[in-house]
Amino acid sequence: MSKYPIKKEFFPLNHFKPPIRKWFLKITVPFIKAPRAIYKDKALETKRYHVQSADGEKIGCFLISPKGIEGKTPCLIYIHGGGFVLPAAGYHYKNAMQYAKEIGCKVWFINYRLAPKHSPSTYFDDCYFATCYLYDHAEEFGIDVNKIGIGGDSAGSALSVGVCMMARDRNHPIKFLFQMLPYPFLDMRGDSESNKQFTDTPIWNSKLSNRVRKLVKIDKNDPYYVYYSPVEMENFDGLPPAYVETAEFDCLHDDGILYAELLQKAGISVTLNETKGTIHGFDLKQKAPTTKVAIERRIQFMKDQYAK
Secondary structure: OOOOOOOHHHOOHHHOOOOOOHHHHHHHHHHOOOOOHHHHOOOEEEEEEEEEOOOOOEEEEEEEEEOOOOOOEEEEEEEOOOOOOOOOOHHHHHHHHHHHHHHOOEEEEEEOOOOOOOOHHHHHHHHHHHHHHHHHOHHHHOEEEEEEEEEOOOHHHHHHHHHHHHHHHOOOOOOOOOEEEEOOOOOOOOOOHHHHHOOOOOOOOHHHHHHHHHHHOOOOOOOOHHHHOHHHOOOOOOOOOEEEEEOOEOOOHHHHHHHHHHHHHOOOOEEEEEOOOOEOOHHHOOOOHHHHHHHHHHHHHHHHHHOO
């Protein structure tokens, strides 16, 4: 039994703690691939692209489109979580597919390179250059450049916020409609109350966060540091409205709360959804009632933003 009152609907996730260590990553990461289901859904058309990043290397991206959709459509740029060290899991793709179908938008799914083999500058650049590629090919892809949102869970949230900041700082013409950030990882310092409290929670906890910090190896002198820890940035001007979703028993709970507060102080609209009885990555359990409600909240937020 877990010592935390986690909802029973998340069993057996409430007993799982991934061994985030180099040996584990070495034997698992090469074998985690995109599920074939992304090509088999009769309501969707999925195409794979290889996009050149800052260093000339190619990264894989999927464009997931509802079939029969006409004209220029909205698009969600989706950046998966995984502690910066794990590839996208099946539920990331399933969420992206559901967003495409229920919102009626296209989803640009970025498979960036990972730590510890690659530095933060690599995976932030991968996400930024993939975003630029989408913008440059919007006409070809049938995408309305005025209706592009960005989002991702956990580490994908840091990458999503980082891309927003990079686009702003580099004067890119893209104007994101929103940030969609479930249980975000946004504070590199690791000194929040939730980080101190939840040292042994299932799926993710502060001990695992500390292991990731050691694998990532970034310090405050690195120009990419502020993208990795966006709650420490001094200027929030130009960032889009945000949906921030937290899990109750999550060492990263306070990351989301702090970021929401900072945005609101900067005059940026925030929709905050504090889920209860939940753990980090709770939407791994796709059929759990709480997961279904949370995903509905995310979808409604995005629909509302695209309708403006």
